[in-house]
Amino acid sequence: MEPRPRIGVYICHCGTNVAATVDVEAVTEFAATLPGVVVARHYTYMCSEPGQALIREDARALGLNRVVVASCSPRMHEPTFRAASQEGGVNPYQFEMANIREQCSWVHHDRHEATEKAKALVYAAVMKAIRLEPLEEREAPVTPAALVIGGGVAGMMAALDIAEAGFPVYLVEKSDHLGGRVAELNRTFPDLEPVSEWLPALVDQVQRHPNITVYLNSRVTNITGFVGNFEATVEGAKEPLKVGAIVIATGYDVFDPRRKPEFGYGIYPQVVTTLELEHRLAAGDLTVNGKTPKDVVFIKCVGSRDQQLGRPYCSRVCCMISAKQAQLVRQALPDARVTVFYMDVRTFGKRGEEFYDEARRAGVRYRRGNVSEIYRRGDRVVVRVEDTLLGRTIEHEADLVVLAVGMEPRPEAADIAALLKLPRSADGFFLEAHPKLRPVDTAVDGVFLAGCCQSPKDIPDTIAQAKAAAASALIPLMRGVVPMEAATAIVDPELCAGCGMCVEICPYGAPGLDPLWGVSRVNAVLCKGCGACAVTCPSKAIRLQHFTPDQILAQVEALVGW
Amino acid sequence: MSDNGFEPKIVAFLCNWCTYTGADLAGTSRIQYPPNVRIIRLMCSGSVDPTYVLKALLDGADGVLIGGCHPGDCHYQSGNYKARRRIIALKEILKQAGLDEDRVWLRWISASEGQRFADTVTQMVQYLKEKGPNPMKREWAV
Numbered sequence: 001m002e003p004r005p006r007i008g009v010y011i012c013h014c015g016t017n018v019a020a021t022v023d024v025e026a027v028t029e030f031a032a033t034l035p036g037v038v039v040a041r042h043y044t045y046m047c048s049e050p051g052q053a054l055i056r057e058d059a060r061a062l063g064l065n066r067v068v069v070a071s072c073s074p075r076m077h078e079p080t081f082r083a084a085s086q087e088g089g090v091n092p093y094q095f096e097m098a099n100i101r102e103q104c105s106w107v108h109h110d111r112h113e114a115t116e117k118a119k120a121l122v123y124a125a126v127m128k129a130i131r132l133e134p135l136e137e138r139e140a141p142v143t144p145a146a147l148v149i150g151g152g153v154a155g156m157m158a159a160l161d162i163a164e165a166g167f168p169v170y171l172v173e174k175s176d177h178l179g180g181r182v183a184e185l186n187r188t189f190p191d192l193e194p195v196s197e198w199l200p201a202l203v204d205q206v207q208r209h210p211n212i213t214v215y216l217n218s219r220v221t222n223i224t225g226f227v228g229n230f231e232a233t234v235e236g237a238k239e240p241l242k243v244g245a246i247v248i249a250t251g252y253d254v255f256d257p258r259r260k261p262e263f264g265y266g267i268y269p270q271v272v273t274t275l276e277l278e279h280r281l282a283a284g285d286l287t288v289n290g291k292t293p294k295d296v297v298f299i300k301c302v303g304s305r306d307q308q309l310g311r312p313y314c315s316r317v318c319c320m321i322s323a324k325q326a327q328l329v330r331q332a333l334p335d336a337r338v339t340v341f342y343m344d345v346r347t348f349g350k351r352g353e354e355f356y357d358e359a360r361r362a363g364v365r366y367r368r369g370n371v372s373e374i375y376r377r378g379d380r381v382v383v384r385v386e387d388t389l390l391g392r393t394i395e396h397e398a399d400l401v402v403l404a405v406g407m408e409p410r411p412e413a414a415d416i417a418a419l420l421k422l423p424r425s426a427d428g429f430f431l432e433a434h435p436k437l438r439p440v441d442t443a444v445d446g447v448f449l450a451g452c453c454q455s456p457k458d459i460p461d462t463i464a465q466a467k468a469a470a471a472s473a474l475i476p477l478m479r480g481v482v483p484m485e486a487a488t489a490i491v492d493p494e495l496c497a498g499c500g501m502c503v504e505i506c507p508y509g510a511p512g513l514d515p516l517w518g519v520s521r522v523n524a525v526l527c528k529g530c531g532a533c534a535v536t537c538p539s540k541a542i543r544l545q546h547f548t549p550d551q552i553l554a555q556v557e558a559l560v561g562w
Numbered sequence: 563m564s565d566n567g568f569e570p571k572i573v574a575f576l577c578n579w580c581t582y583t584g585a586d587l588a589g590t591s592r593i594q595y596p597p598n599v600r601i602i603r604l605m606c607s608g609s610v611d612p613t614y615v616l617k618a619l620l621d622g623a624d625g626v627l628i629g630g631c632h633p634g635d636c637h638y639q640s641g642n643y644k645a646r647r648r649i650i651a652l653k654e655i656l657k658q659a660g661l662d663e664d665r666v667w668l669r670w671i672s673a674s675e676g677q678r679f680a681d682t683v684t685q686m687v688q689y690l691k692e693k694g695p696n697p698m699k700r701e702w703a704v
């Protein structure tokens with residue numbers, strides 16, 4: 001028979017994050033009265049080493065067999081406290097967490113109400129903990145190879161690092177060449193270095209690397225499996241590619257300024273985008289209608305920081321691109337007047353502000369203003385601007401107008417998201433698992449993000465993120481095993497009538513009818529622990545471990561009862 | 563009659579991947595909402611057994627919120643569709659039995675929709691305040 005529950009409950013202050021709103025002492029006193037609880041404590045930071053030591057030492061000294069921590073979200077520190085419980089001799093699956101920070105102290109301000117809610121959450125966690133069963137963690141082998149989707153700078157850098165660590169990499173690129181958006185650039189900020197001095201060498205290095213297989217003109221059409229054991233169907237590959245980790249580096253699209261028809265892009269040859277100006281600067285031809293421009297205007301934030309267009313975010317690079325191109329135009333056309341109309345100048349980053357100063361010293365005029373429209377006057381265009389410092393409208397005649405277009409998610413990002421069930425943020429870029437702590441991870445284990453598919457960024461940031469994604473992808477590859485879901489479904493053969501409804505409903509083919517006994521059995525390697533079968537089973541013979549009906553009903557009772 | 567001091571109790575069954583994470587995001591974004599909701603984390607909305615909902619209602623919860631991933635976004639491919647079918651059937655049964663099916667809300671809230679989660683809870687609390695306490699609460703002695 002199972003030993004009686006001996007539960008330790010630990011209430012975390014999280015500095016003042018919890019304690020400022022929730023009366024942690026009152027919650028601790030309350031927890032001490034709950035059934036099965038032998039010790040209840042509160043501490044400043046349970047996730048700190050002294051906090052974890054409390055759990056370990058109590059577990060040993062008091063013979064705990066269950067641990068409850070009330071603190072942040074389990075999505076944050078469940079692994080931490082599971083490990084601490086295990087070090088104290090408690091099965092990590094007999095640990096339960098009450099989320100009294102993200103779902104209590106941070107969202108409510110009334111101290112009394114927040115404290116009562118925290119008590120209810122702790123009560124429910126204890127009620128669940130009493131019913132938790134010990135589970136065994138298992139491991140699955142890892143296919144020692146990686147898939148990188150996208151052959152731009154982010155994808156190439158990630159592929160190179162993984163390949164250099166000794167693992168095969170499949171690099172899939174939808175166009176007919178590597179290099180991505182950077183291949184369309186001329187020179188880069190803040191050093192005005194020509195891209196041609198480094199990009200071809202990088203492409204060459206990737207193409208010649210013995211561990212990298214490049215698929216050009218190719219797309220990923222299907223992905224199945226899970227961390228350590230993915231199978232990707234790739235156009236051009238004869239059979240599905242087996243990989244242990246995936247890096248997504250699908251990049252960005254540029255905003256199409258036709259969506260702001262008042263700027264006349266596509267109608268007036270004088271109006272171009274920053275990307276088109278890159279091509280012209282590379283070709284050394286800035287003429288419009290055969291004439292050398294005397295007046296050049298840059299307009300920033302076209303398709304960025306624009307609520308009406310559904311593009312509320314800053315694209316982060318346009319200020320630097322404008323400063324760069326304005327300097328290059330000044331060099332190419334020393335007699336031309338160059339004006340930048342801006343909302344704000346955001347030239348952050350290493351050498352950013354200095355670069356902006358250099359542009360102004362080179363004679364580029366910065367003028368704060370919102371451009372309302374562009375129209376033709378003779379063979380020039382007129383830029384109508386509200387000068388937001390002077391508070392009046394001005395008309396500025398120009399021969400060349402450059403729209404600093406922002407970045408937006410690629411439409412194909414939706415397909416990749418659907419293949420992998422990856423969440424995207426409201427702006428359509430892929431959503432990282434945590435904005436600070438897991439910036440290259442995703443909600444899907446073994447899938448990592450690099451570059452502008454996650455959010456707009458410049459080349460150094462892209463490469464830093466690509467190298468981070470490669471390092472993260474290397475963790476399962478180098479370990480060779482991944483922990484497997486322990487909370488899988490199991491069948492009670494005494495109750496199973498062999499109706500096969502679980503077999504029908506499972507998307508992973510985990511349950512199957514035993515040909516000899518006629519009852520269902522779950523293949524634990526295939527089971528992902530979603531619990532769909534348990535709800536479907538008419539005789540309740542299948543249950544999802546760690547989320548069993550008696551555990552959940554006990555939580556319900558506690559939450560409604562308190 | 564909207565505010566007679568009645569504070570509804572809401573039990574929320576949220577899927578780990580979308581709505582629970584969305585609720586966490588409401589927290590990290592410090593978006594305030596009424597404390598009437600108490601959350602139970604499940605791996606998937608498709609694992610919400612109708613008996614959990616009934617148990618909550620019979621125990622005296624004034625409302626039950628089931629939160630899952632948007633259609634097409636389920637971490638387990640199709641769990642949210644299963645939830646949708648089950649909840650439709652459950653609401654039909656509640657209605658047939660003369661019970662109040664509007665106390666059960668199924669909503670798709672993604673991991674990035676912290677504001678939507680907070681708004682949903684706020685709306686549900688307001689709705690239940692106008693509706694009044696749950697008459698289904700089990701009052702017989704066993």
